[in-house]
Amino acid sequence: MTKPKVAVIGTGGTIASQGLHPLDTQDYASSGRPILTADELVAGVPDLARVAEVIAVPFTAIPSTAIGWAEWRALVAKIVELEAQHPDLAGVVVTHGTATLEETAYLLSLTLPTDLPVVVTGAQRPFTGLSSDAAMNLVAAVRVAGDPASRGLGVLVVLNDEVHAAREVTKTSTGRLQTFRSPDVGVLGHVDADRISHWRRPTRLLPVAGRFDILGQERAPRVDVVYSVAGGDGVAVHAFLAAGAAGLVAAGLAPGFVTPAERTAMAEAIVHGCAVVLSSRAGSGRTFPTRRYGEEGFINADNLNPQKARILLMLALTRTRDRAEIAGLFRTA
Structure with missing residues (x-):
C-alpha cells in the first residue's frame, strides 16, 4: 500500500x-x-x-x-x-x-x-x-x-x-x-x-x-484587545487608539459587557471609525446582541474568544471597514 x-x-x-x-x-x-x-x-x-x-x-x-x-x-x-x-x-x-x-x-x-x-x-x-x-x-x-x-x-x-x-x-x-x-x-x-x-x-x-489573501499585505491593520475588569476606566482604549488601532476587541465581562467607562470610550472610538468587537473573557459561550450595544455600533464576536476575534477582525479590516460586512463575517467565519 x-x-x-x-x-x-x-x-x-x-x-x-x-x-x-x-x-x-x-x-x-x-x-x-x-x-x-x-x-x-x-x-x-x-x-x-x-x-x-x-x-x-x-x-x-x-x-x-x-x-x-x-x-x-x-x-x-x-x-x-x-x-x-x-x-x-x-x-x-x-x-x-x-x-x-x-x-x-x-x-x-x-x-x-x-x-x-x-x-x-x-x-x-x-x-x-x-x-x-x-x-x-x-x-x-x-x-x-x-x-x-x-x-x-x-x-x-x-x-x-x-x-x-x-x-x-x-x-x-x-x-x-x-x-x-x-x-x-x-x-x-x-x-x-x-x-x-x-x-x-x-x-x-x-x-x-472567500478566504482572505494576506500575501500582498505586508502589514496587518492594528487590532488590540482590551481586557475588561471591575472598575475598568477606558484608559487602555484611548492608549490603543493613540497607537493607531484600527480595531479593538473587548475581552468583556461575561456574557459580553464592559464597564460603563470602557463602553463610553469604545463608543467614541466607533464614532471615529474604529471597529469594536465584543468578545468575552469567560472562555466559552456566545456574546449575545443587545439593543443598546447594537445601536452604538458594537459588533458581536459570537463564540470566538478574544485572541481569535482579533485574528478575524485584523483580516476583515484588510478587506472592508463596513460594519455590517464585518458583522456578517463574525456570523459565518
Whole structure:
C-alpha cells in the first residue's frame, strides 16, 4: 500500500525544544540548547516512516511567543508553494509552540487558498523530556494530514490523540497534556492506534474562494484587545487608539459587557471609525446582541474568544471597514 506524502514544516516551540536532561520539562527554554529544525525533528522520530512519506521543510525555528504577521504570511506562502511543487502531496503538518498555536491555526484556516489537509500540532513537554508528548503528537498529526477524510475540514489541530477544528479549539491549561479543548462543541475526532475516527464536520468554514489573501499585505491593520475588569476606566482604549488601532476587541465581562467607562470610550472610538468587537473573557459561550450595544455600533464576536476575534477582525479590516460586512463575517467565519 502506498503511503501518503506529508510535508512537515517546523516552526519551533516546545515540540522541538531540548532540555538539559529528561526531567527538565519546565524551564527547558533556559537550557541553552538549540531548537530542533524540521529535519532534526523528523529524523528524531524514525517511526514516522511507518505511516507516511515525510518531507521535512525548513522554516524559522522560534518560540511561538515570537510568531506574528510576518511568519503567518510566510507559512501561507510556503504551503501554497509545497502544494504546487508536489501534486501528490496528501497534506501538511505545521509543528508549533502551544502559546499561540490556536491563533496560527485559525489564521491559516481563514487564509489558505486550498482544501489540502493542514494540521497544526505541538507538545506540552520538550522533545527530550521523559514521557514527552512530542513524538506521538507528531505521528498523530502526520496520520491525520495524510488521511483523505481530512480534506475539506479546514485547518485542524491535533494533540493528545484528539482532532479539533482550528476555529473552536483553545489552550486551557499551562502545563497539562490535555490542554487543547473545544469548549462549546467538542472534538472532531480521535486518533487511535487502529484508525482515525471522525465524528463530525465543522460547519463554520469560509469557502476557499472567500478566504482572505494576506500575501500582498505586508502589514496587518492594528487590532488590540482590551481586557475588561471591575472598575475598568477606558484608559487602555484611548492608549490603543493613540497607537493607531484600527480595531479593538473587548475581552468583556461575561456574557459580553464592559464597564460603563470602557463602553463610553469604545463608543467614541466607533464614532471615529474604529471597529469594536465584543468578545468575552469567560472562555466559552456566545456574546449575545443587545439593543443598546447594537445601536452604538458594537459588533458581536459570537463564540470566538478574544485572541481569535482579533485574528478575524485584523483580516476583515484588510478587506472592508463596513460594519455590517464585518458583522456578517463574525456570523459565518
